[in-house]
């Protein structure tokens with residue numbers, strides 16, 4: 534059984550929390566998107582409200598050794614502003630200063646440690662580094678979904694130094710529950726929408742989810758490999774020729790498992806990979822030579838929409854067009870609108886993994902779906918059916 538925060542007494546405890554404060558910074562060291570800090574707030578607030586103190590540890594970027602450009606001191610003020618409490622900073626994540634600051638921490642206080650990745654031992658999952666970190670706190674909480682798929686010192690190895698007092702943070706709890714709602718306990722019909730550029734990067738996901746879903750919409754760049762394999766003409770559209778046979782096998786497997794596959798019917802194709810390119814609507818299997826499909830056409834959108842509105846559980850991973858170009862974003866926006874409508878009607882909708890999250894945020898749907906995942910790689914690996922090291926370590 535997985536332990537959660539509310540199963541522990543936190544009064545007088547020094548709670549060591551692995552957060553994901555790997556936020557984007559501009560050239561002046563200013564945060565351009567503070568979502569990840571806000572996402573950790575419920576756990577931190579909870580610990581403080583129960584009479585504990587918080588020691589926050591995170592990585593930032595990929596520094597090679599100590600480098601001020603990657604110092605977490607740059608985000609100290611922002612963390613304090615979001616948490617609405619003063620934040621103490623330790624200029625190292627292990628060693629004398631960090632230990633002293635942790636020792637003298639009072640209930641209700643928050644300490645932020647310097648970047649964990651200033652030590653290569655962090656990503657190597659070094660045991661003695663993990664042990665030094667573990668000495669800073671009396672309870673270990675993992676709330677960093679963004680790195681839960683990594684067996685790093687602070688995300689997984691450290692848990693073995695806490696006998697029972699190791700738990701999921703509130704964010705991780707939400708992520709795990711959202712995945713569970715889609716993969717295990719979702720109300721039928723369950724629909725997965727997969728888009729994005731490549732079939733090859735989604736193979737393990739498709740194979741894993743075929744046992745869990747009733748409908749699969751395949752859109753975006755990855756659809757053309759399926760269409761070509763079935764004898765369609767796709768012009769210069771994205772295609773992975775090495776995967777033609779694979780897509781045929783997959784369609785057969787889906788039929789065996791009674792999963793209905795929905796491919797686009799028509800597409801908006803362009804002469805060049807450019808927002809201002811000439812464009813025309815064509816059936817997906819007869820795209821003229823030298824033209825490429827960049828967005829879902831109106832008939833595809835209608836078909837996708839009706840499947841979405843009939844579904845009670847929806848997973849969306851990957852845009853169904855080049856949404857970064859405003860002239861080719863209509864399909865992705867229409868999909869978001871349909872998912873929002875289905876959610877209002879009672880469906881559970883999870884958006885996860887990479888570019889669909891970016892699309893949802895760009896077009897303002899994040900509050901109209903049930904859950905938007907905070908982890909790219911971690912969400913993809915969960916959908917692939919893998920047990921994430923950061924979560925498994927809390928069970929041991």
Ligand code: AMP
Pocket residue numbers: 728729730731734752753754755771826827828850851852853854855856857887888889
């Ligand atoms: P992925 O990282 O595999 O989810 O792919 C996301 C990328 O796929 C986005 O940058 C989209 O612009 C791109 N994409 C979606 N549809 C197409 C398409 N029809 N042709 C080319 N790229 C596409």
